[in-house]
Amino acid sequence: MQEEHHHFCHRTSSGVGVSDNAPSEFSECKPTTNDSISSPPSSSDLLEGQESPVFSYISNLSPIKPDKAAPIAQGFPGINSPPLVIRSPQININSQQTFLRRPQFPGSSDVGLSGQDENFEASVTVAEESGKSSSHLSSGLGICPDKTFVSKNSPPEKASCPQGSADDYWTEIVIMDGGDSSSENLTPKNPGDIFQSQTDLLDSKGSVDNSEEKYDNRKDEMNMETSPAILVQAEEPVEPNEKSGDGNMPPDICTKIEPKTSVDHAPDNHHGGHLKAEDAGSGHKFVGSTSQLESLQIAEECGSCRENARGPCTQAVENKMQDHSPKVHGISRRLQFEDAQSKIMANIAFGNSSGSAGYPRSPVSPSDSEVLESTSLKKPASRCNRLLENMTLPKFSPQNSGAYSVKAPKRSGIDLHLNTSVNSSMKSAERDTFDGQGKKSISIMSHHLHKNCSISSNVVEDVSVSSDDSRHDTHASIAASFATSLSPYGMKPFYEAVLKPIEFQAYPSHKRMSNSETSDNYEDFGQSSLKNKRKKTLDDGESYGCKHCNCKKTKCLKLYCDCFAAGIYCAEPCACEGCFNRPEYEDTVFETRQQIESRNALAFAPKIVQHIPEPPTNIFLGDGGHFTPSSKRHKRGCSCKKSKCLKKYCECYQADVGCSDGCRCEACENFYGQKGDYGKTKVLVSKSDSSGTLDSSFDMGLEMVASKDGLLQKELYNPHNMIPLTPSFQCSNHGKGGSKAWFSSGRHLPSPESAITSIAPYGMSLGQATNPDNHNMILETNREIMDLVSFNQDLGYANGHSVNQFSPRCDAPSNTGHLTALPNSQGCANNSSAQMFPGNCHVSSTSSLRWRSSPITTSTNFGESKLHEAVDFDGGPYRIMDDDIPEILKETPRPPNAVNVSSPNKKRVSLPHGRGTELGSSSSARNCRKLVFQGVPSFPPFTPCGVSRGDSSQNAKYSQNSSCSN
DNA sequence: GAGTTTGAAACT
DNA sequence: CAGTTTCAAACTC
Numbered sequence: 001m002q003e004e005h006h007h008f009c010h011r012t013s014s015g016v017g018v019s020d021n022a023p024s025e026f027s028e029c030k031p032t033t034n035d036s037i038s039s040p041p042s043s044s045d046l047l048e049g050q051e052s053p054v055f056s057y058i059s060n061l062s063p064i065k066p067d068k069a070a071p072i073a074q075g076f077p078g079i080n081s082p083p084l085v086i087r088s089p090q091i092n093i094n095s096q097q098t099f100l101r102r103p104q105f106p107g108s109s110d111v112g113l114s115g116q117d118e119n120f121e122a123s124v125t126v127a128e129e130s131g132k133s134s135s136h137l138s139s140g141l142g143i144c145p146d147k148t149f150v151s152k153n154s155p156p157e158k159a160s161c162p163q164g165s166a167d168d169y170w171t172e173i174v175i176m177d178g179g180d181s182s183s184e185n186l187t188p189k190n191p192g193d194i195f196q197s198q199t200d201l202l203d204s205k206g207s208v209d210n211s212e213e214k215y216d217n218r219k220d221e222m223n224m225e226t227s228p229a230i231l232v233q234a235e236e237p238v239e240p241n242e243k244s245g246d247g248n249m250p251p252d253i254c255t256k257i258e259p260k261t262s263v264d265h266a267p268d269n270h271h272g273g274h275l276k277a278e279d280a281g282s283g284h285k286f287v288g289s290t291s292q293l294e295s296l297q298i299a300e301e302c303g304s305c306r307e308n309a310r311g312p313c314t315q316a317v318e319n320k321m322q323d324h325s326p327k328v329h330g331i332s333r334r335l336q337f338e339d340a341q342s343k344i345m346a347n348i349a350f351g352n353s354s355g356s357a358g359y360p361r362s363p364v365s366p367s368d369s370e371v372l373e374s375t376s377l378k379k380p381a382s383r384c385n386r387l388l389e390n391m392t393l394p395k396f397s398p399q400n401s402g403a404y405s406v407k408a409p410k411r412s413g414i415d416l417h418l419n420t421s422v423n424s425s426m427k428s429a430e431r432d433t434f435d436g437q438g439k440k441s442i443s444i445m446s447h448h449l450h451k452n453c454s455i456s457s458n459v460v461e462d463v464s465v466s467s468d469d470s471r472h473d474t475h476a477s478i479a480a481s482f483a484t485s486l487s488p489y490g491m492k493p494f495y496e497a498v499l500k501p502i503e504f505q506a507y508p509s510h511k512r513m514s515n516s517e518t519s520d521n522y523e524d525f526g527q528s529s530l531k532n533k534r535k536k537t538l539d540d541g542e543s544y545g546c547k548h549c550n551c552k553k554t555k556c557l558k559l560y561c562d563c564f565a566a567g568i569y570c571a572e573p574c575a576c577e578g579c580f581n582r583p584e585y586e587d588t589v590f591e592t593r594q595q596i597e598s599r600n601a602l603a604f605a606p607k608i609v610q611h612i613p614e615p616p617t618n619i620f621l622g623d624g625g626h627f628t629p630s631s632k633r634h635k636r637g638c639s640c641k642k643s644k645c646l647k648k649y650c651e652c653y654q655a656d657v658g659c660s661d662g663c664r665c666e667a668c669e670n671f672y673g674q675k676g677d678y679g680k681t682k683v684l685v686s687k688s689d690s691s692g693t694l695d696s697s698f699d700m701g702l703e704m705v706a707s708k709d710g711l712l713q714k715e716l717y718n719p720h721n722m723i724p725l726t727p728s729f730q731c732s733n734h735g736k737g738g739s740k741a742w743f744s745s746g747r748h749l750p751s752p753e754s755a756i757t758s759i760a761p762y763g764m765s766l767g768q769a770t771n772p773d774n775h776n777m778i779l780e781t782n783r784e785i786m787d788l789v790s791f792n793q794d795l796g797y798a799n800g801h802s803v804n805q806f807s808p809r810c811d812a813p814s815n816t817g818h819l820t821a822l823p824n825s826q827g828c829a830n831n832s833s834a835q836m837f838p839g840n841c842h843v844s845s846t847s848s849l850r851w852r853s854s855p856i857t858t859s860t861n862f863g864e865s866k867l868h869e870a871v872d873f874d875g876g877p878y879r880i881m882d883d884d885i886p887e888i889l890k891e892t893p894r895p896p897n898a899v900n901v902s903s904p905n906k907k908r909v910s911l912p913h914g915r916g917t918e919l920g921s922s923s924s925a926r927n928c929r930k931l932v933f934q935g936v937p938s939f940p941p942f943t944p945c946g947v948s949r950g951d952s953s954q955n956a957k958y959s960q961n962s963s964c965s966n
Numbered sequence: 967g968a969g970t971t972t973g974a975a976a977c978t
Numbered sequence: 979c980a981g982t983t984t985c986a987a988a989c990t991c
Contacts, residue, residue: 488980547987600975
């Protein structure tokens with residue numbers, strides 16, 4: 001089953017994978033894939049993506065054109081993103097070329113590079129020896145099927161080639177790295193170039209020796225750089241599989257892909273190698289990341305096993321690969337995240353925020369475009385891809401991040417953006433890290449995630465789960481944070497991004513690695529610490545990754561299951577029985593999810609909605625918008641009869657939100673706000689001058705202060721009180737007086753940095769922060785903040801400028817001013833842009849996952865406004881917290897007015913219309929506005945819309961394009 | 967840890 | 979749409 005599931009949509013949206021998954025496949029996926037593959041035209045998504053200005057733009061930039069055709073054929077199996085195919089070739093080529101060039105790169109890369117090179121060479125050599133490499137390169141097609149076949153059916157093959165497998169795997173990675181490193185000159189996209197590069201590589205060196213050493217070096221390398229390249233490879237292999245499955249793959253594609261694979265895979269393990277790569281890839285829509293992740297894991301394992309003979313190690317790795325197809329996903333996710341982190345790390349190492357220490361590139365440089373292509377390509381991919389992307393926010397995001405990360409050093413522009421998006425949080429972390437703050441930021445991120453989980457239905461928490469390694473954890477957490485922010489509700493993105501990692505187990509957010517740890521991990525990635533850490537986490541029992549469900553009868557495929565409802569895969573901590581909410585059954589999960597959503601579009605939507613106090617004139621912009629956590633309300637309200645809304649039976653109470661008029665509860669005594677008080681609260685708020693984020697009246701003994709400061713005070717004093725919105729942005733604003741548009745309402749935009757630490761001061765004393773409740777609140781706040789940040793980042797991303805501007809820190813608040821909202825049309829045009837951000841673009845999904853944007857894309861986040869307006873119970877506007885926002889809502893093309901979804905309560909939730917505009921990103925679905933930095937050369941694609949879209953995979957289904965289109 | 971309570975989700 | 983059943987979390991002992 002697992003294997004099949006792995007295959008499913010991801011690898012092969014095409015029939016093969018699907019058929020395999022028969023039980024519960026994503027109907028979407030199949031059609032999508034098929035459409036994309038068999039009938040590209042039919043697959044509007046793919047076509048659109050390609051057609052999209054962005055796509056064309058990108059294509060024009062690079063010679064990859066041939067690939068385009070391929071993309072259709074390719075489509076990532078799972079993801080179905082033809083783009084991937086395109087990407088990989090490009091990337092590979094570049095990577096390869098670059099690989100050769102590495103020396104050029106800054107020392108940071110050098111270290112890894114040197115090692116990589118050697119390894120790479122060795123691997124190459126092996127390939128040559130096997131003689132397959134050349135053949136493979138030349139004739140990828142034949143291989144593709146094999147790979148596919150192998151990946152699905154013959155995991156054992158790996159076992160057959162234990163030795164080679166690991167090496168091969170690494171080899172692949174190395175190559176990839178090379179590609180990444182080479183980022184400067186990415187130009188060579190032509191197949192011929194690729195071949196040449198490969199050939200060169202092969203020729204360049206060759207002595208494969210100690211896999212172990214290689215692993216070490218590679219690990220280091222991986223940590224530092226790589227991810228992009230890896231991503232490419234992974235993707236490639238996967239694609240072939242998918243295609244093969246479909247049988248639609250164009251030879252071209254295969255060829256392109258194969259070269260890599262062939263090169264990567266030693267002859268011996270051709271299959272095995274493929275399997276690995278494929279597994280990773282297949283497991284993920286975002287293959288690359290996956291591959292990295294796997295590689296990382298492998299590396300880890302190998303490291304652990306180093307002492308042991310290679311065979312054992314490789315076998316273990318292989319076994320792992322095979323046995324845990326689900327894990328693979330998880331791993332891949334990790335990898336992705338890791339990639340992002342690695343990027344960050346790399347960037348840090350390089351010292352260039354831009355990530356291009358030595359790579360001065362114009363943001364728009366071809367390389368960038370290439371990068372974009374890779375991303376964009378993916379996005380344009382078929383529905384399945386989109387879905388997957390959406391689903392896998394993390395995937396893309398990670399990939400992106402990864403890709404970018406890898407490239408990051410190279411490219412300032414997109415990479416930066418991507419990095420920014422992804423990294424934005426990351427960067428903050430990085431900065432922190434290096435500054436000593438990193439930990440905080442990271443932890444915050446994780447908290448963020450966790451917070452989401454705990455509070456809202458959203459899922460994020462799990463993200464943290466995964467990793468074996470602290471690194472992973474960190475990455476995961478980060479990714480998760482992104483993911484959470486991004487998509488709470490785009491299932492797949494969410495799942496893949498967040499959930500999968502979870503399987504591996506999350507670390508408690510708390511325990512996430514500190515900076516030192518993180519750094520260490522990067523360096524010592526493979527080393528034993530991982531296990532220990534993991535144990536710790538487990539021991540702590542805080543695996544935030546999952547909800548710890550205990551489902552007995554629902555198989556965790558119903559909303560009864562907290563994990564499922566949150567868009568999280570069940571993890572070890574769960575005591576569920578017959579659980580299908582696992583990566584292995586991704587298809588089933590997705591399908592089920594869809595079914596549920598079909599019944600209730602908002603089923604996975606965030607339950608907690610931000611109520612827009614008053615004239616929603618400016619949520620972000622104007623003074624008016626003072627929405628704060630406190631203003632949150634349960635979307636549907638509760639129906640408590642006996643608990644008086646004072647126990648966790650009450651969803652409102654559980655979410656730390658007050659009851660609203662929408663609640664049907666009886667004898668409400670909700671501590672956070674009672675039914676009848678809600679309106680009062682509003683009034684108070686209004687009176688208070690909006691300073692406030694006053695919640696409903698509380699017994700807290702807090703007193704509202706009419707003055708602006710009152711808000712803070714209240715927050716300070718209120719035990720439960722939601723953490724006030726962070727000032728970080730404000731601060732930044734203060735300093736710069738940046739554009740108020742986005743940041744003016746500093747409160748609303750908490751800086752990532754502000755995170756817990758920052759927040760605590762504002763909102764509460766440290767002691768309070770320590771308080772579980774407060775902690776949660778903080779987390780939540782952080783999450784929100786992160787979302788906001790991400791959003792900002794996204795904007796930055798769009799710019800292609802350095803992350804710095806948008807950095808969570810608000811380092812460059814100035815940028816904000818530059819932001820401008822573009823008409824939807826533009827935004828829509830961006831379908832490709834969405835592509836840019838795999839996660840985002842499509843309108844997809846992050847379903848629960850955070851509809852928001854895929855981590856990858858944090859950028860996605862941008863697109864999606866974190867706040868979504870909806871009609872309140874009272875008829876008042878609500879803002880759906882990003883985390884809470886259902887992907888569907890975001891992505892789903894809706895009537896301009898609103899999507900009216902009847903909630904169980906019978907209340908309708910609609911997306912805000914008019915106001916949506918206010919939030920540039922706000923529902924992409926609605927407005928499809930683009931946020932563009934004036935200064936930035938506009939990439940056609942990047943737009944909030946795309947971002948928002950990307951959030952929900954589901955949305956993608958519904959109509960990513962449509963929404964985007966307008 | 968087992969059993970009960972509770973309210974959401976699912977079903978009719 | 980309302981009522982009932984099912985379910986799993988929350989809670990109690």
